[in-house]
Amino acid sequence: MPAPQTTPAEQVWDWLAEVPDPEIPVVSVTELGIVRDVRYDGDTLVVAVTPTYSGCPATAVIDLMIEDKLREKGMENVRLERRLSPPWTTDWVTAEAREKLKQFGIAPPIDGTAADGMGAKAARLTGQTNLVVACPRCGSAHTERVSQFGSTPCKAAWRCKDCLEPFDYFKCI
Amino acid sequence: MSDQIAASGAPQDPFVSDAALKPAFFEWLCRMGDNALVLGHRTSEWCGHGPVLEEDIALANTALDLIGHTQMWLGLAGEVEDEGRDADKLAYLRDAFKFRNVLLVELPKGDMAVTVMREFLFDAYHHLLLSWLAENSNSPRVAEIAAKALKEVSYHLERASDLVVRLGDGTPESHRRMQDALDLLWPYTGEMFEGDALDTAVAEAGIAPQPEDLKADWEASVQEILDEATLKAPETAGFFHKGGKQGRHTEHLGYILAEMQFLQRAYPGASW
Numbered sequence: 001m002p003a004p005q006t007t008p009a010e011q012v013w014d015w016l017a018e019v020p021d022p023e024i025p026v027v028s029v030t031e032l033g034i035v036r037d038v039r040y041d042g043d044t045l046v047v048a049v050t051p052t053y054s055g056c057p058a059t060a061v062i063d064l065m066i067e068d069k070l071r072e073k074g075m076e077n078v079r080l081e082r083r084l085s086p087p088w089t090t091d092w093v094t095a096e097a098r099e100k101l102k103q104f105g106i107a108p109p110i111d112g113t114a115a116d117g118m119g120a121k122a123a124r125l126t127g128q129t130n131l132v133v134a135c136p137r138c139g140s141a142h143t144e145r146v147s148q149f150g151s152t153p154c155k156a157a158w159r160c161k162d163c164l165e166p167f168d169y170f171k172c173i
Numbered sequence: 174m175s176d177q178i179a180a181s182g183a184p185q186d187p188f189v190s191d192a193a194l195k196p197a198f199f200e201w202l203c204r205m206g207d208n209a210l211v212l213g214h215r216t217s218e219w220c221g222h223g224p225v226l227e228e229d230i231a232l233a234n235t236a237l238d239l240i241g242h243t244q245m246w247l248g249l250a251g252e253v254e255d256e257g258r259d260a261d262k263l264a265y266l267r268d269a270f271k272f273r274n275v276l277l278v279e280l281p282k283g284d285m286a287v288t289v290m291r292e293f294l295f296d297a298y299h300h301l302l303l304s305w306l307a308e309n310s311n312s313p314r315v316a317e318i319a320a321k322a323l324k325e326v327s328y329h330l331e332r333a334s335d336l337v338v339r340l341g342d343g344t345p346e347s348h349r350r351m352q353d354a355l356d357l358l359w360p361y362t363g364e365m366f367e368g369d370a371l372d373t374a375v376a377e378a379g380i381a382p383q384p385e386d387l388k389a390d391w392e393a394s395v396q397e398i399l400d401e402a403t404l405k406a407p408e409t410a411g412f413f414h415k416g417g418k419q420g421r422h423t424e425h426l427g428y429i430l431a432e433m434q435f436l437q438r439a440y441p442g443a444s445w
Contacts, residue, residue: 048182051241051321053237053238053241053325054238054241054242054244054245054321054322054325055236055237055238055239055240055241055242055244056237056241057237081182082182082183083182084183084245084317084318084320084321085184085313085316085317085320085321086320087317087320087321087324089324114324114327115324115327115328115331116327117300117326117327117330117331146227147227147230147231148231148328148331148332149227149230149231149233149234149235150230151230153234153237153238157227157230173324173325173328
């Protein structure tokens with residue numbers, strides 16, 4: 001049965017909260033902060049989505065999953081918009097999502113530590129970085145970065161020097 | 174905010190439909206997109222061949238970011254041109270002489286030293302250019318793409334600078350390879366800072382800076398890293414290779430396109 005095209009935006013946000021990120025399914029697209037707007041244009045429901053990383057292959061899948069979810073809920077006229085500005089930042093990942101990431105074994109992003117083109121220089125000069133990422137398994141702060149890049153564009157590879165487990169860190173942009 | 178959003182989800186931008194500016198703006202967007210596309214393709218050639226797993230993943234991630242930037246720049250180029258070509262059509266169905274990338278990015282990937290040094294020399298320029306565009310461009314569409322890309326290019330530059338220092342000031346073998354790479358690539362860097370009439374038209378509209386205006390900052394930031402890396406840029410007496418921005422390429426570009434475009438040429442419109 002089609003849902004009326006007057007379904008309140010709050011209801012639509014709740015539906016979108018059921019759409020998981022395809023690569024990190026413990027968090028939803030709304031928790032990641034990539035759904036930027038829900039509104040009506042005439043009787044068309046418009047959902048504005050912003051990409052995380054510009055080349056992230058999950059972007060197209062996310063769009064498809066959002067559209068599928070809204071159709072499953074009975075919405076018929078749906079349009080997705082790509083919103084680039086302001087660019088997505090990990091600061092928008094909600095507190096609940098950060099807790100879920102940790103439970104899932106991914107160290108959540110630490111706000112204000114995004115690369116600015118100069119960070120590597122500071123790290124080279126001092127021989128260390130002031131970034132302390134706690135191990136999501138044992139909680140130890142005695143960890144080190146293995147690589148700035150990890151299994152997906154949004155993650156870096158780290159390892160814990162206490163429990164010796166490797167882990168992903170949700171890096172900041 | 175919301176009243177600035179056009180139906181497409183992008184901000185209103187009078188330059189996108191400015192008929193007088195169209196030829197120059199389109200070409201300039203192709204230069205932006207083609208630099209990202211060709212460097213992204215070269216970088217992706219390491220996928221599965223990196224010297225260590227972490228580098229392999231880093232290079233694949235970097236390539237992916239660059240392909241993402243390509244989609245944004247060439248997508249906008251297609252809108253400005255308004256002849257029904259999207260980013261895919263521009264990437265897969267233009268011949269070499271229609272490509273507008275600088276020669277630096279099309280040179281073969283070489284060894285890791287060439288790959289790292291090229292990325293560094295280009296990233297230092299790319300970071301400056303995108304910073305300018307994100308802050309100053311009169312075109313809201315250009316500014317928002319630049320702001321998005323800048324976040325990623327910032328960590329590209331950090332990674333490349335770090336590797337240039339570690340390998341340049343590393344073992345005798347890594348130092349020698351990095352110096353050889355710098356000697357090879359340096360004569361290709363001048364093209365990034367040489368403007369032509371198209372650059373002037375776009376600069377006069379306040380969309381982009383004059384390429385020359387970025388040169389002093391680029392030289393200063395590059396010199397600082399090269400000093401730290403104990404590397405020395407060769408003397409070229411002002412000579413540099415150029416022509417890519419106007420479509421005059423080295424023989425290497427054709428081989429890239431042969432590989433990149435084969436599928437769409439042989440099976441037009443194929444998708445999955």
